[in-house]
Amino acid sequence: MSTLHPFPVSTTFDVQAPAELEVMGYADASHPQIPRRQSGYVFRHALLRDVLAYLHESGGDGLFLTGPTGAGKTSLITQIAARLNWPVQSVTCHGRLELHALIGQFVLINGSTQFVHGPLSVAAREGHLLILNESDLMDPSELAGLNDIIEGQPLVIAENGAEVIEPHPRFRVFATGNSVGAGDQTGLYQGVLRQNLAFMDRFRVIEVGYPEPALEHAVLQNAVPSLPTEIVSKMLRVANEIRTLFLGAGHEGGELTVTMSTRTLVRWGLLAATFKGAPKVFEYALTQALTARAEPEQREAIHRIGADVFGDYWQVQTHADL
Template sequence: MTQDVQQAQAGSCQNPEEALQPAFYELNETFELNSTQLILLEGYKDCGHPAVPAQQPYVFDRDRLRKLLAFFDDPMGDGLYLTGPTGCGKTSLVCQAAARLHWPVQMIPVHGRLELDDMLGQKVLDNGSTPFLYGALSIAVRDGHILILDEMDIADPSELAGLYDLLDGAPLVLAQNGGEIIPVHPRFRFVATGNSAGSGDGSGLYQGVLRQSLAWLDRFRCIEVDYPDNTTELSILEQVVPDLPLLVRENMVKLAKEIRRLFTGSSDGQGEGEAQLSCTLSTRGLVRWAKLSLRFKGAPSVFEYALEQALTARVEPAERQAIHRLAEDIFGDLWSSTDTSCPDDDLPY
């Protein structure tokens, strides 16, 4: 068996047998909170495991973090399903919490042709032999990783039916590998994300979403995730692009909120008769726009130039014009600026 296949089988550090050692982390210090309680969270020692997500600037919503950490601590036989609009931070919430606890994550991006065998593993040809290459699910169950089934509501419900017993606590059986039985590691966690709540997409915004089996959904506790509020997104931008003036960051957040309002069709009592957008500016896209604005500083109409690359170059021309008109109204003279800085008399500080 080649070294590449051996490393894929191990799915862990240089010395797999010694890699994942338990460790405890203090809540306030780890997640930059100011709770009055001293709470220790179980994770793993930092061993440079390649499956541990990279830690990035992130502002945690306290309520969602509380629910997530409670699941991490004791799932009580449940899976965890995070539901919310595209780009609102469902996956990043789990990954950034795992990064701070040094907890390896196995990610399975779901598509319409996903089969159970893709998650479990398969035999591969290697120098004339056919060793079994464990899939993300098998590795997570065996080694105590977090499994993320990303966009679960796109999966064929009949394929997911093969996982019912696993969530009920039964060991994983690999018929493809001679009936190998993998006991469920006590630190294994099953997490899924989706744009719908599992009952189909009544909004019509997300193509490919399927109605999931009630028997499957009944095995999950659920966390509803939405876009961060203005204060949180401003804090994220302050961490990621501190060189952008506050006025610019505020205008970016205002535009993002307006685009989302038109995307979801939530008028909040205003703008009756407005055309609904078929795209949105997620937090991920907002950060991309801010970074590109700094990267292309000096370009003609730098904020428009960056927004095209971050979002509007992929939308219909009419919607692109509508978004840019909104941006011009919000940014004012700054929209045609060739610099990311603001005149001194425009700065709010």
């Protein structure tokens, strides 16, 4: 593994921080498992602080990031890792994923059976970050097998001759989910399971919501610089009205079963730029970005929101009409 290297927080993440404040990463930027750096990514200070604190000292914990779909849970981790040259083993969980797939298994290679280490074993041995995306979709009895390794105890692989992997001091475990291990109370995230309490007790938890308007404005403007500022502002207004109807009020369910995540918002902007010559370009792009998968009455409601917010711009034929 590469030698450690200090990175100034202010210049590494383009945030306001004392010049002397540093975080440790790796010197070698050539490892193939280092995530690709996304130029123009905007870090949220509080979330960046919490993740960096965990990277500095895990204290025998994992870090669980919870929040609505498309809020940027995984990208927060990977973009931090990209700037610290920290390799990542990322797994998207599902209901049929078993623990042995994370640890490793025997496979047939060139006519002989060989044991191939899985992402958990590699991350623990090499000091990588392990990201369990959509972890609350996985069988809780399988995830409970991670309890000891999260706490820093050795990983014993019985299938490979009782091989013992001592976790690297820089090994970290992240999990993301739309719930916090208590199951889905909304009915919107199919397949989410209530998780084992002992497993969840081993995690710090941070909530990742949608960015503040000013920050999300910068995200969209950076992603689609050709969009006029006024149009970006109108897209944000539409997104926030959709989210309000999706989330509902208090304990009442929302009126929509689809939402405008930051990911979907950027997709809308990119499609609007791509199809800039199409009739009613913003409605056309919104259909592909979001509403084609909505129920007809919800699609109509969302398009009414767009028409109300955009006004005359909703009817423009090309960007030249803006």
